[in-house]
Amino acid sequence: MAESTQIQDEMPKAYEPRKVEGKWYQFWVEKGCFKVEIDPGKRPFVIIMPPPNVTGELHIGHALTATLEDIMTRWHRMKGDPTLWLPGVDHAGIAAQVVVEQLLAEEGLDRHQLGRDKFIERMKQWAVECRGTIAEQHQRLGTSCDWSRECFTLDEGPSRAVRTAFVRLYNKGLIYRGERIINWCPRCATALSDLEVDHKDIQGHLYYVRYHLAEDDGFITVATTRPETILGDTAVAVNPKDERFRAMIGKKVILPAVNRVIPVVADEVVDPTFGTGAVKITPAHDPVDFEVAQRQGLPLVNILNPDATMNENAGPYTGLDRFACREAILSDLEKDGLLVKVEPYSHSVGHCQRCQTTIEPIASKQWFINTQPLAQAAINAVLDGRITIIPERFTKVYLNWMENIRDWCISRQLWWGHRIPVWYCHDCGELTVTIEEAKSCCHCGSLNIEQDPDVLDTWFSSALWTHSTLGWPDDSESLRYFYPSTVMETGYDILFFWVARMVMMGLEDTGDIPFRTVYLHGLIRDEKGEKMSKIKGNVLNPIETLEKYGTDALRFALSTGTSPGNDLKLTTSRLEAGRNFANKLWNATRFVVRSIEPNRTDVKIQWDLLPVEDRWILSRLNGTISSVTSLMEDFQFGEAQRQIYEFLWGEFCDWYIEITKVRLRSVSEGAPSPIPVLVYVLETSLRLLHPYMPFVTEELWQNLKSHLPSDWQQVESIMITTYPQADKAAIDPQSERIMKSVIEIIHSIRNARAQYKVESTRWIEAQVYTGELTSAITPYTQAIQTLARVRPVTFSDSIREAPAAENALVLVLKESEIVIPMESMVDVEAERKRLQKEIEQSQAEVVQLEARLKDEAFLTKAPEAIVDKERSKLAMKQDKLERLKQQIKF
Ligand SMILES: [Zn+2]
Ligand SMILES: [Zn+2]
Numbered sequence: 001m002a003e004s005t006q007i008q009d010e011m012p013k014a015y016e017p018r019k020v021e022g023k024w025y026q027f028w029v030e031k032g033c034f035k036v037e038i039d040p041g042k043r044p045f046v047i048i049m050p051p052p053n054v055t056g057e058l059h060i061g062h063a064l065t066a067t068l069e070d071i072m073t074r075w076h077r078m079k080g081d082p083t084l085w086l087p088g089v090d091h092a093g094i095a096a097q098v099v100v101e102q103l104l105a106e107e108g109l110d111r112h113q114l115g116r117d118k119f120i121e122r123m124k125q126w127a128v129e130c131r132g133t134i135a136e137q138h139q140r141l142g143t144s145c146d147w148s149r150e151c152f153t154l155d156e157g158p159s160r161a162v163r164t165a166f167v168r169l170y171n172k173g174l175i176y177r178g179e180r181i182i183n184w185c186p187r188c189a190t191a192l193s194d195l196e197v198d199h200k201d202i203q204g205h206l207y208y209v210r211y212h213l214a215e216d217d218g219f220i221t222v223a224t225t226r227p228e229t230i231l232g233d234t235a236v237a238v239n240p241k242d243e244r245f246r247a248m249i250g251k252k253v254i255l256p257a258v259n260r261v262i263p264v265v266a267d268e269v270v271d272p273t274f275g276t277g278a279v280k281i282t283p284a285h286d287p288v289d290f291e292v293a294q295r296q297g298l299p300l301v302n303i304l305n306p307d308a309t310m311n312e313n314a315g316p317y318t319g320l321d322r323f324a325c326r327e328a329i330l331s332d333l334e335k336d337g338l339l340v341k342v343e344p345y346s347h348s349v350g351h352c353q354r355c356q357t358t359i360e361p362i363a364s365k366q367w368f369i370n371t372q373p374l375a376q377a378a379i380n381a382v383l384d385g386r387i388t389i390i391p392e393r394f395t396k397v398y399l400n401w402m403e404n405i406r407d408w409c410i411s412r413q414l415w416w417g418h419r420i421p422v423w424y425c426h427d428c429g430e431l432t433v434t435i436e437e438a439k440s441c442c443h444c445g446s447l448n449i450e451q452d453p454d455v456l457d458t459w460f461s462s463a464l465w466t467h468s469t470l471g472w473p474d475d476s477e478s479l480r481y482f483y484p485s486t487v488m489e490t491g492y493d494i495l496f497f498w499v500a501r502m503v504m505m506g507l508e509d510t511g512d513i514p515f516r517t518v519y520l521h522g523l524i525r526d527e528k529g530e531k532m533s534k535i536k537g538n539v540l541n542p543i544e545t546l547e548k549y550g551t552d553a554l555r556f557a558l559s560t561g562t563s564p565g566n567d568l569k570l571t572t573s574r575l576e577a578g579r580n581f582a583n584k585l586w587n588a589t590r591f592v593v594r595s596i597e598p599n600r601t602d603v604k605i606q607w608d609l610l611p612v613e614d615r616w617i618l619s620r621l622n623g624t625i626s627s628v629t630s631l632m633e634d635f636q637f638g639e640a641q642r643q644i645y646e647f648l649w650g651e652f653c654d655w656y657i658e659i660t661k662v663r664l665r666s667v668s669e670g671a672p673s674p675i676p677v678l679v680y681v682l683e684t685s686l687r688l689l690h691p692y693m694p695f696v697t698e699e700l701w702q703n704l705k706s707h708l709p710s711d712w713q714q715v716e717s718i719m720i721t722t723y724p725q726a727d728k729a730a731i732d733p734q735s736e737r738i739m740k741s742v743i744e745i746i747h748s749i750r751n752a753r754a755q756y757k758v759e760s761t762r763w764i765e766a767q768v769y770t771g772e773l774t775s776a777i778t779p780y781t782q783a784i785q786t787l788a789r790v791r792p793v794t795f796s797d798s799i800r801e802a803p804a805a806e807n808a809l810v811l812v813l814k815e816s817e818i819v820i821p822m823e824s825m826v827d828v829e830a831e832r833k834r835l836q837k838e839i840e841q842s843q844a845e846v847v848q849l850e851a852r853l854k855d856e857a858f859l860t861k862a863p864e865a866i867v868d869k870e871r872s873k874l875a876m877k878q879d880k881l882e883r884l885k886q887q888i889k890f
Pocket of ligand 1: 187
């Protein structure tokens with residue numbers, strides 16, 4: 001019977017992530033491990049997940065977000081904090097609408113053919129599919145969020161929050177409708193906020209165009225990058241202090257191409273050094289000109305249709321596309337002799353962030369938020385330390401943006417999103433602005449009302465996300481307990497889009513900050529440090545990656561290199577390192593489990609009997625716990641994970657287990673078994689690592705569990721155990737010192753063997769001078785013999801009498817010296833000859849390189865990179881020569 005259990009308990013030879021990941025995730029969900037319970041006596045730890053867009057699948061940036069937030073969540077849960085990680089999904093307004101419109105286009109349809117209702121139905125179907133994919137992919141990544149609280153921005157709760165926030169701001173006069181210059185995307189046919197526009201430097205032209213005076217001889221020349229906008233000019237402006245144009249002010253000029261008569265006005269805003277010093281004023285298509293027109297009382301002439309073809313104001317050009325119109329006007333101006341000159345000109349042109357179409361600034365009636373009063377509170381919250389931004393350097397970026405904030409255009413001419421809660425009365429012309437669906441005009445009672453067709457900027461609902469997901473505007477128990485959240489973890493690229501606006505809206509709606517700490521992570525780049533993009537084809541799909549390497553390996557790769565605010569290179573070698581680490585732990589656990597005698601239940605550590613190596617590994621374990629804890633408190637997750645890795649691989653697996661193997665082979669009567677310490681250190685380390693690599697640690701912990709003390713048997717999962725706490729009493733500097741020396745001795749002898757290419761089966765001799773540590777080190781004779789393959793080895797507490805025996809290699813270590821007779825390693829004469837030959841060859845190479853680097857002709861002609869390469873080559877060769885000269889000194 002014992003035999004059959006043993007076979008059943010046997011761990012497979014290798015770790016196969018795909019076999020265990022799904023099983024454990026399901027197990028955690030079934031056991032309700034992700035659910036949070038409100039405990040009024042404790043302060044909760046809360047993260048509201050940045051909701052991925054319903055635009056498709058998760059990308060590698062989402063995987064980083066999920067990994068970092070899961071690390072924090074699992075850690076706090078194990079620390080015993082009531083921990084909420086609230087997942088959600090964003091309807092993503094324009095971004096999602098563009099995706100579905102592209103799908104429709106493949107069917108030969110557009111949204112207008114479907115009509116608004118049918119299109120929204122299509123969008124909803126799409127959103128449901130996406131939400132399923134996103135949730136499934138998050139589960140593959142191991143995210144331990146509370147799925148019972150999952151939110152969607154278009155759900156009833158968040159939607160009511162959106163309408164409530166809108167109505168409140170409107171009633172306070174902070175939301176208004178007005179005609180302003182907005183960014184218009186002709187393809188998306190909607191207004192965009194300033195943040196949704198990508199500015200690119202374009203090599204264009206500056207066209208100098210002559211406007212004749214209407215009543216006198218003479219002309220005035222203006223310069224423009226967009227000659228088609230001439231059709232919308234309503235004035236020419238000059239600086240009032242500019243002597244050259246003083247006589248022109250108040251006169252009239254004839255607009256070329258359409259022959260409209262427009263005035264010459266004086267305005268301070270005109271820069272006399274730009275172009276000719278006289279500028280055309282196109283108030284309907286330029287934000288600066290719009291302001292000039294407001295000051296000067298000039299009319300607005302809009303020349304564009306929503307699809308960027310020319311409208312009826314464009315006279316003979318009506319119906320032409322904007323770029324075709326540009327060509328037509330230029331050719332007409334040239335014919336009429338009005339095109340004075342054309343200069344190459346590099347300037348910044350706005351592009352739609354979602355479809356990359358060139359933006360047109362257009363005067364348009366839209367809804368805006370007057371953000372300045374909101375920004376002041378958001379500035380104060382950071383200045384007075386209620387909100388901390390990590391890394392600190394982004395505080396300045398945040399404050400600078402807030403201080404220069406401009407009104408936020410929130411209306412979008414889209415169908416997918418939160419409909420603006422405003423109804424226009426066809427009878428009295430007044431507006432009804434209400435949270436609930438309006439049935440009649442609140443001013444005259446007329447039923448003849450119509451809702452604004454537009455929807456809100458998708459970032460409007462995002463700005464409410466920290467409180468709308470917790471039940472606001474209701475005074476819910478969740479809102480009272482979980483708001484404000486603890487950490488807002490997101491990419492630095494959406495600091496303004498999202499973080500800044502959440503601070504403004506959170507403060508405005510609830511009177512309290514939305515989160516205490518903002519943690520900004522960087523972007524993920526490829527091996528060469530380049531941004532990942534579909535066009536470059538260097539995008540790493542997180543699901544394909546985790547299928548190849550395992551989820552824990554992907555998480556390891558994402559979190560090792562990460563530090564707040566810095567971009568991270570995701571390399572194959574890092575993914576492989578993650579996979580190797582999981583395998584290393586697997587093998588270590590397999591060794592430990594197999595070492596435990598089948599019937600043994602007593603794994604209690606007998607602290608007073610522990611040999612030095614046990615005290616050493618326990619000391620190092622507790623030192624690591626202490627350091628890791630303070631790093632995590634400091635949000636240095638990358639470094640914390642690196643230290644756990646170094647401890648587990650570099651100390652526990654490579655040394656403690658190896659020494660243990662020697663010890664287990666020669667257990668003497670009455671000597672304490674290493675097994676209790678092996679089990680204890682391994683089990684504690686698995687818990688320490690769990691937030692980073694949840695699947696492999698759970699699998700290994702479960703394999704170890706039946707061998708743990710009985711109080712562990714009741715605990716169902718590693719994720720609901722406690723996070724290790726450092727035991728200061730276990731810190732033992734003397735044991736660390738001794739073991740450091742033992743390791744150094746083994747390590748140096750191994751290096752010497754490698755250096756002289758000693759066959760692995762050959763035993764070599766050594767004399768070790770260990771001074772005052774001798775009595776502490778001699779118990780490790782057998783370990784040193786076995787692990788360094790050195791026999792006989794003798795220890796001496798005296799100082800080495802110089803000089804050492806002839807033909808011996810002397811290794812000087814921190815607290816000891818090792819003398820190895822050369823003949824025990826190699827055939828001395830042959831080795832001398834070999835080294836001599838190598839020295840001569842190296843010498844020749846050095847001389848050659850030195851000569852080259854003194855050659856003036858080479859130095860002046862060769863590119864700097866080549867010279868640098870030669871220099872570093874020389875340094876390398878010199879170094880090698882030096883080492884060879886040392887090696888031959890035996
Ligand atoms: Zn667009
Ligand atoms: Zn009315």
